[in-house]
Amino acid sequence: MHPLTRAILGLACVLVAIWLVAPTLVVVPMSFNENKSLAFPPVGFSWQWYENFFSNPDWSASFGNSMKVASLVAIAATVLGTLAAFGLGRMQNAAVGGLLRALLITPMVVPGVVLAIGIYAVYLNTHLVGTLTGFVLAHTVLAVPFVIIAVSASLEVFDKRLETAAASCGADRLTAFRTVTLPIILPGILSGLLFAFVTSFDEIIVALFITSPYLKTLPVQIYASITRDADPTVAAVGTILFLATSLIIAVGLLAGSRRRRG
């Protein structure tokens, strides 16, 4: 490639990267603002909004709730989604399998507001509004499609003949699943787990409908804060989340590359 072309391409890539990342990065300096405002560029330097996040019960409780809900949803959705992916993948009748799969994917496809209204209406009758159970159930429904897709992809490339080989070695179906199938499709399951967690943690639409003063998730708290006043604690939360996810991804990449090298 011509050196000039390479330079222009490099410049274009850098500009695009900046354009993609900048909105997220803006949050970081905003969080250190001395005044209670979301002005950019910020004035002064202060850790007070970070302090507020950890000390103010509104914020710490909602963060704790989100973590709780997301963890439970991650486990529930992964178990259910993996079982579903297996069932769908091994169905005899392909037409019925396709139909079922489409059905199970609908929560991902249907507009969030439509789902939220339906869930809210049902929850009113069953007194699930503002409860942990309510949140976990709703988010699991939203997360299962992601798990199904992730695990199905892994299953698709899994060589079923390995299970036959395991049987010839003396493994019954459960043992073959545990010792051969599961370890091989684990990456798919783990990626499904991650998707499920993030989907729940990040979820705002349904949360806004089924929230109560006693049970708020972090996105709901952020939304309430932003619409009420210009509290830079929001920026602090954003920075913390950004750093946490970047760290997890970095660790994941390092671990992956070390395994490939070794």
Place this chain on the structure above:
Amino acid sequence: MSATKRYGSFVALNDVSLHVEAGEFMTLLGPSGSGKTTTLNVVAGFTDVTSGGLTVDGVSFVGVPAHKRNIGVVFQHYALFPHMNVGRNVAYPLSLRGVGKAERERRVARALDMVKMADFAHRYPSELSGGQQQRVALARAIVFDPPLLLMDEPLGALDKKLREWLQLEIKRIHRELGTTFVYVTHDQEEALVLSDRIAVFNQGEIEQIGTGRQLYDEPATLFVGKFVGDSTILRGLARVSGEETAIDIAGETVTARRRLAGDGKPVMLLRPEKLQLVRPGAAADGRNRLKGEIAEAIYLGSGSKYEVRLADGSTAIVRTPLEAESFAIGDPVGLVFAPSDVKLLPDDDRAELTLT
């Protein structure tokens, strides 16, 4: 064992009956779709039968699932577990049987030694070549000392020289272990190299079971005659008189010193070594003689092979030794053979070989 297997209206195995002696190397030979792999799957327990039974060592295996049968299986595609290294792959059947660590390591080492892969215990399957993977698969199948070892076209994916080398390795391992081997292949040369006895399959039935020599010298059906080894088939108007059969081919007559036992249109089959080529005009001294023309001349190193087009359009295959006279394409020749060398078989549509 005896079995019938139907998939809907397709009969995969039609009352196939097979008895294998302990310690024998039995090969199931036949073209694709002939039922040999289905038979193997029935023995392994991967397929159940529509009707029939299976006994191994006097124990009935009807209704016994595959993982309880204690039979070693080697697959064409190796089927090594990619997430385990070679050592753990081979140890897998032992760990399932609750064998202790020290004993496991000893037996894994012994199995890997037998397939000459002892130094590879820490490698992963993705780092091995096809031949190496197949040897590991074999080690995994013998490590738990099964009474029976099944091999489903294990060398099909390998190149010729490697195949030939591994055939001899498999033969050696069979001798050292003394286990009963049942081997599936479509390659009749491979079957002849490896087996004590061969069962020839065609369209879901066994046409003949015998040693390689029996199949070659005394084929029971036309299919077996055509499938095992090269052959020349002579068809024409047949006349039987006493113990002799004569066939008219495009004006010439050839005789065989035998007659067919039952009904059926007699067809003559000749092996390429029993045919001799002479110049037109040379004497035949009491033997059969047909006019023909050399269509193809192939030099084999150890001799020559000729394809001769006969007057009725059919092709004869002739092998001549190194010191015989050589012929060129287009040469008119006389095809000479003794009546006693003719094998007489009933004609059979099932003998049509489809080349897949």
